[in-house]
Amino acid sequence: xxxxxxxxIAAILLLIPFVVYFDVPxxxxxxxxxxxxxxYYWFQLIMLPVSAVLFLIAAMLIDR
Amino acid sequence: xxxxxxxxxxxxILFVIFVALGFYGSRWRRGNLGQLAExxxxxxxxxxxxxxxxxxxxxxxxxxxVAVPSLAYASGSMAFFAVPYxxxxxxxxxxxxxxxxxxxxxKGYITASxxxxxxxxxxxxxxxxAITGVVATLPYIALQITGMQAVLTIMLQGIASxxxxxxxxxxxxxxxxxxxxxxxxxxxxxxxxxxxxxLIFLTVIVVIxxxxxxxxxxxxxxSAIAAAKGAAAANYxxxxxxxxxxxxxxxxxxxxxxxxxxxxINGSLASENKKTLRRSLAMLPVYSIGLGFLAxxxxxxxxxxxALAIVKSTGNGLLTVPALIVTVLPGxxxxxxLLGIFIGGMVPAALMAIASANLLSRNVVKEFxxxxxxxxxxxxxxxxxxxxxxxxxxxxxxxLTYAIQLQLLGGIIILQLLPAxxxxxYIKKMDWxxxxxxxxxxxxxxxxxxxxxNHFSSLATSDFHTGLGLLYIGLIALGINLLVSFLGSVLVxxxxxxxxxxxxxxxxxxxxxxRVAGSRVSRR
Numbered sequence: 001x002x003x004x005x006x007x008x009i010a011a012i013l014l015l016i017p018f019v020v021y022f023d024v025p026x027x028x029x030x031x032x033x034x035x036x037x038x039x040y041y042w043f044q045l046i047m048l049p050v051s052a053v054l055f056l057i058a059a060m061l062i063d064r
Numbered sequence: 065x066x067x068x069x070x071x072x073x074x075x076x077i078l079f080v081i082f083v084a085l086g087f088y089g090s091r092w093r094r095g096n097l098g099q100l101a102e103x104x105x106x107x108x109x110x111x112x113x114x115x116x117x118x119x120x121x122x123x124x125x126x127x128x129x130v131a132v133p134s135l136a137y138a139s140g141s142m143a144f145f146a147v148p149y150x151x152x153x154x155x156x157x158x159x160x161x162x163x164x165x166x167x168x169x170x171k172g173y174i175t176a177s178x179x180x181x182x183x184x185x186x187x188x189x190x191x192x193x194a195i196t197g198v199v200a201t202l203p204y205i206a207l208q209i210t211g212m213q214a215v216l217t218i219m220l221q222g223i224a225s226x227x228x229x230x231x232x233x234x235x236x237x238x239x240x241x242x243x244x245x246x247x248x249x250x251x252x253x254x255x256x257x258x259x260x261x262x263l264i265f266l267t268v269i270v271v272i273x274x275x276x277x278x279x280x281x282x283x284x285x286x287s288a289i290a291a292a293k294g295a296a297a298a299n300y301x302x303x304x305x306x307x308x309x310x311x312x313x314x315x316x317x318x319x320x321x322x323x324x325x326x327x328x329i330n331g332s333l334a335s336e337n338k339k340t341l342r343r344s345l346a347m348l349p350v351y352s353i354g355l356g357f358l359a360x361x362x363x364x365x366x367x368x369x370x371a372l373a374i375v376k377s378t379g380n381g382l383l384t385v386p387a388l389i390v391t392v393l394p395g396x397x398x399x400x401x402l403l404g405i406f407i408g409g410m411v412p413a414a415l416m417a418i419a420s421a422n423l424l425s426r427n428v429v430k431e432f433x434x435x436x437x438x439x440x441x442x443x444x445x446x447x448x449x450x451x452x453x454x455x456x457x458x459x460x461x462x463x464l465t466y467a468i469q470l471q472l473l474g475g476i477i478i479l480q481l482l483p484a485x486x487x488x489x490y491i492k493k494m495d496w497x498x499x500x501x502x503x504x505x506x507x508x509x510x511x512x513x514x515x516x517x518n519h520f521s522s523l524a525t526s527d528f529h530t531g532l533g534l535l536y537i538g539l540i541a542l543g544i545n546l547l548v549s550f551l552g553s554v555l556v557x558x559x560x561x562x563x564x565x566x567x568x569x570x571x572x573x574x575x576x577x578x579r580v581a582g583s584r585v586s587r588r
Contacts, residue, residue: 014155021148021315024308030301036283037360040302044147045356048349051151055158055346063339 010058017051066221066374067402068395075219075399075406082259082407086244089252100174100441103249104422105334108169114254115335115344120351121257122331123150123322126211126409127204127471129264129358134381136362140289140300142307143359145315150352153319156486157345160323161332163489163572165341168333170576171567175419176329176485177427182566183488186496187431192503193481194427197326198420200478203470204325205416205455209234210382210467212409213459215402218374218386231460237410238456242449245414249445250334253414260411261351263404267389268354270401274392275364282360285367292366300363309533314526317479317538324481326419327412361385368392382464413452421448469523473514476526476538480506483549489572495562498552506545513537 001009021044030038067075093109095102110118128146136143164179173179177197181190216233220226244252275281290297298304303311322328335341365371365384371391375383389401425444429435435443459467484499514537517528527534556562570576 014158017151017155021152024312028302036281036286038301040141041144044144048151048352052347052349055154059342059346
């Protein structure tokens with residue numbers, strides 16, 4: 001991959017968490033719960049490590 | 065008393081270790097601390113792990129540990145705006161900070177105002193933005209102190225002269241903090257931040273485990289809320305639909321604002337290179353998981369009757385986290401965790417004071433008075449001490465609600481730096497005149513809207529009622545600012561009246577060989 005396309009892919013990876021978190025109505029529901037915790041909370045929490053993985057791949061693509 | 069003797073002794077021992085680390089910082093990766101780049105940004109040589117801890121300490125402050133759980137306690141789901149906020153903020157940082165780091169390295173910049181000054185060839189804009197940054201940061205420092213106060217309130221519960229002792233403890237802590245910041249600069253605070261982060265993570269894990277094991281977990285907490293709150297309990301399981309626009313604009317606005325604060329930029333510029341900075345930023349959402357769970361403490365507290373009783377009897381939601389700590393943990397462990405929250409206020413306060421002092425000394429005073437590099441550093445050291453005590457004095461004199469209200473305004477004010485700093489990193493064809501006008505328009509409209517939204521009495525909300533529902537005022541004001549900055553720049557360009565900046569595009573993207581004095585630090 002050339003530098004340009006690596007940067008484009010990195011930019012897309014960085015933007016994915018925006019798209020997911022922007023869709024508030026999608027996760028603004030109480031069910032299903034996980035360990036007693038409503039979906040609203042655990043979904044937002046699980047997106048944190050997912051974001052870190054996406055960002056890390058983006059960082060590696062930019063720096064390669 | 066709520067904390068055992070063993071807990072208090074451990075609290076004090078760990079505090080001494082924290083202070084020792086702070087002073088030891090002056091010897092760590094030793095540099096000439098008479099230079100501002102060495103004192104103020106640790107000579108730009110923090111490696112990946114250290115950078116992660118430092119930026120983490122920058123972002124996750126006592127205010128977050130104490131105020132977000134307090135919001136969750138009082139109103140439930142809205143407090144989780146903090147989670148998307150601390151996820152996307154690092155994507156925004158990855159798009160802006162490495163570029164700012166590169167141009168700062170090439171040109172020897174220490175602050176964002178240094179960059180703005182050259183980019184738009186404007187002393188005026190640089191000075192104005194520096195003052196804006198300092199003004200927005202001061203209430204933030206004051207709020208760190210309120211977080212420390214929450215810990216002391218719990219520790220001194222049941223003692224007759226608790227409020228006096230709490231003030232004495234804060235003054236002593238700040239004298240010590242000022243002393244080691246003065247001698248070790250960012251290095252000392254960085255070592256302290258690693259210590260702090262470890263204790264905070266320990267706190268999150270042990271409290272969650274203790275509650276899940278002994279108090280029946282989240283399900284139990286939500287049924288307790290249902291019993292206590294009746295119809296309002298639904299707001300704890302998800303957002304009420306009418307709150308969605310406020311939630312959305314608040315997390316977006318907060319995320320856009322964070323990397324404009326001087327202390328956050330300062331921490332980013334201290335990285336050893338762009339790659340290190342990018343990796344650290346990418347991994348910071350992992351830190352955010354800790355914050356997310358801390359926010360849930362505001363829910364969990366409903367499952368722990370003794371902790372709930374403390375918060376209810378004092379009527380102070382800020383006590384949620386310290387009250388949980390002393391109720392669910394054995395005394396000695398509670399002492400350790402309380403210290404984590406306590407220095408969780410001290411470390412960011414020191415970082416904020418250092419960054420504000422850098423701005424005041426370098427971008428304000430030095431513009432009017434001739435200063436040698438050593439003089440600039442000496443002034444910054446004294447200013448960083450002075451700023452801490454101004455914030456402390458403010459907390460002692462003004463009621464707690466003032467600090468929170470001013471912090472609310474601070475976020476709106478700091479957002480007005482965005483066009484010049486973030487867009488300035490990518491867009492060359494902007495001019496200092498419309499940017500200054502946009503800054504003024506954003507600032508005035510933002511403050512005006514806050515006053516109108518609160519009916520010109522005490523500030524409780526930062527949301528404004530529009531056709532789209534409640535929206536965060538910071539974003540509205542930023543929109544006005546952007547409009548003026550862009551349209552004005554188009555106009556100025558059309559008239560051919562743009563003042564050219566002093567930077568080349570290559571300064572922003574890659575290493576430039578010939579460095580100016582101060583950009584490179586001698587290595588051992």
